[in-house]
Amino acid sequence: MGREKVILAPPMPRTTLITGGAGFLGSHLAERLLAAGDAVLVLDDLSTGRRSNLAAVDGRPGFELHVGSATDPALVRELTARADVVCHLAAAVGVKLIVEQPVHTIVTNVDATRVVLDAASERETPVLFASTSEVYGKSEAVPFREDADVSLGATTRSRWSYACSKALDEWLALAYHAERGLPVTIARFFNVVGPRQTGRYGMVLPTFARQALRGAPLTVYGDGTQTRCFAHVRDVVEAAAHLLDRPDAVGQVVNVGSDEEVAIGELAERVRAAAASASEILHVPYAEAYAEGFEDMQRRVPDLAKLERLIGFRPVTPLDETIRDVLEAQRSPSAV
Ligand code: UDP
Secondary structure, eight states: OOOOOOOOOOOOOOEEEEETTTSHHHHHHHHHHHHTTOEEEEEEOSSSSOGGGGTTTTTOTTEEEEESOTTOHHHHHHHHHTOSEEEEOOOOOOHHHHHHOHHHHHHHHHHHHHHHHHHHHHHTOOEEEEEEGGGGBTOOOSSBOTTSOOBOOOTTSTHHHHHHHHHHHHHHHHHHHHHHOOOEEEEEEOOEEOTTOOGGGOOHHHHHHHHHHHTOOEEEETTSOOEEEOEEHHHHHHHHHHHHTOGGGTTOEEEESOOOEEEHHHHHHHHHHHTTOOOOEEEEOHHHHSSSOOOOOSOOOBOOHHHHHHHSOOOOOOHHHHHHHHHHHHHSTTOO
16 A cells, blocks of 8 residues: 655745734834735724835735724734734834823723733734833843843833833733743834834934934934934844744743944934935933923943844844935935
């Protein structure tokens, strides 16, 4: 008797649900996963996300946009049931928005995460949760390691409600993992920038780019010695896509970003030079820049050892190249 012939089924495309997938980071992740053969379901309420961010993937086979809220349990349950993995990015984002609408920030961030984790735990669908370097708060222990203490300001300052809501989300996600066996990975993103990011919610690089291209003053808040590390969104979604494939990332908190540190004052100069702009650089006191007494972080640098250990690389695009990409995107007619 001949041996039974084994016919290997072709690999099924994975279906990924991206909440907040019409946002800046989510839309780049949708493109990256579709390019790799995933089917992608996007859930977005189009509050800060935009349909136009998905122009490159709209109408592609395997892509669906669902307009609705990540706090809607029935809708989230229905989409999660169709997904092999969930990337939960939907959140109220941007420091400006948070200072202006603290109730919306807290409720959205905590409710949506609870709803998504609950839906995912029905079938133990793996979840990648998008957290933020904000959770380190005012810690000065740079570079920030994932297991370091967080240090938040007073509850009378609504600025910290964003960090606290995301920290609570992290605790909730880790609790679902520990108590209910849900496979969860937490990515703490550090100042992700790139094409399609709008300056409307206060982010500094798109704001400087727009100002430089219009010949308007570049508004440096405070004395400009505060530093950040800006990671190109292309690198960041590459890292996120790899994290999805790493079973040893489950149950882990992982910093994702660049560790090329730059002072905001110097960033303004580099943007102005790259744009060949004659704009002046204007120092704006924090009291004028933000709606309430504001505490800024002086330095923010990720420790990327864990990310590198898990996925074998780290974001690498040099800052000057990132600045050029942002300027180029803003020069295009569709830029906002
Ligand atoms: N910032 C600035 N000018 C602006 C917007 C922001 O100097 O027009 C500063 C802000 O105070 C902070 C840094 O740039 O020190 C990064 O701000 P962003 O809101 O982009 O991100 P954050 O790291 O604060 O989340």
